[in-house]
Amino acid sequence: MNELPQQLVNGLLLGAMYGLVAIGYTMVYGIVQLINFAHGEIFMIGGFGALTVYLYVLPDGTTMWVALPLMLVGAVIAAVLVAVGAERFAYRPLRTAPRLAPLITAIGLSLALQQAVWAWYPGAKESINFPEIPGGPFEIGSVTIQTGDIFLFIAAPVSMAILAYFVMKTRTGRGMQATAQDPDTAKLMGINTDRIIVVAFALGALFAAVGAVAYGLKYGQVQFRMGFILGLKAFTAAVLGGIGNIYGAMLGGLVLGLAETMATAYIADVPGFDLLGGQSWANVWAFVLLILVLLVRPQGLLGERVADRA
């Protein structure tokens, strides 16, 4: 039996989830040159937002076809509120501070959000089960797609299309591009750059929330630490694709997901690598790929030349 198509699909699905979260890193970096290390926790908060709607808002036994859209709304609201609050109260006061200050703030915020959920969300000291979409897995040829992955299969391309339309075609989107290239001159055009920064944080949180619902459906659980490694991977994807570039974030996610899945599945077949296969090495291969790409293209796959920012 040929399992390559299956591995490709697995890799793309994992990569699409990385890509959804990577958008938030890349947008915020593109506009304020801040690596928002709390973004992984924004993703996690999105997961708990969806869970909260399911456990505490909806009546027991609500069918998933009704529950899922409402959970998505809950995820987005929770993630966006926390992200916009973080921008307003943690990052904005440090806008003119040396760059190390907001970076350390981001790391602190990341830990604080994790611990807050651990301490105060009922039952969050353990993993909490996420509801499942009923129905068996789908077979397409030799490829099996789990029911939980159907959501990702639809949500990722739709999200990307909406984002591309927003950035390229709307007035706020053009304002974002201008602010990313030259914030002072953007103000001279009449662009409210403070508002643009809030929009960047909110949009990043929105896509992270979509990613978080996908995560819950895929793995069947959420937990307070779920944003840590995934956030690191998504950040890797953003850098791999070229940080600041939204298409780069999605491409970087897909490349990372594919590479990780392929390495996990096949690298043990390479003579001399027989001990390096399997899931426990997945993270290693992801970061090896990052290092290799950055050696050849320091600006990332679709990155802009830094000299543009003169």
Added chain:
Amino acid sequence: MTALLEVEDLRVAYGKIEAVKGISFKVEAGEVVTLIGTNGAGKTTTLRTLSGLLKPVGGQIKFGGKSLKKVPAHDIVSLGLAHSPEGRHIFPRMTIEDNLRLGAFLRNDRAGIEKDIQRAYDLFPILGERRKQAAGTLSGGEQQMLAMGRALMSQPKLLMLDEPSMGLSPIMMQKIMATIAELKSQGTTILLVEQNAQAALSLADHGHVMEIGKIVLSGTGQDLLHDESVRKAYLGED
């Protein structure tokens, strides 16, 4: 009738260092007024304060009779004050046409915007030929044209030009100055900051000479052009 722009005892500081130390001047509608002076005289600081990028520590700025003190930078352009910044600052990764459209960011009259884009291309034909090209690929002079065209896209009551001739070849400099003269003849009100005093004063109705944060001499363009101390200090005569 009050002047379009009235600056009174304006003071601007970077930290504790005062870069503009209490200057006053006026720009009447339809006039070209120039600020000349050497590097570090405070000319660019003055323009950046007028467009809200810097906050003054003292003094008054009145534009159309309204104080600009509490107005944020992004609202100033909608009052009719456009700024073509020093160093041009076009958006390098956008096309020429998208740069022009950003100049009209706050406008909603689609037909009017298209008409003004055409007007910019008439003023600077080279921009029309390259409308789909990334602005970063233009030469310095072409970028200057784009910066000026972009500033005009907001239909300003007052156009502020900061060092439009900086770093340009003599031919390109002449072209830019000829364009400024053309804009003047169309009735555009212009506040021009220049190091090229000869060119600026020949165009200007009024001029002010700045030295380390103060206006040391004011007069009509022609008066200053023939003033002995100005000729010595800024026009390179013995």
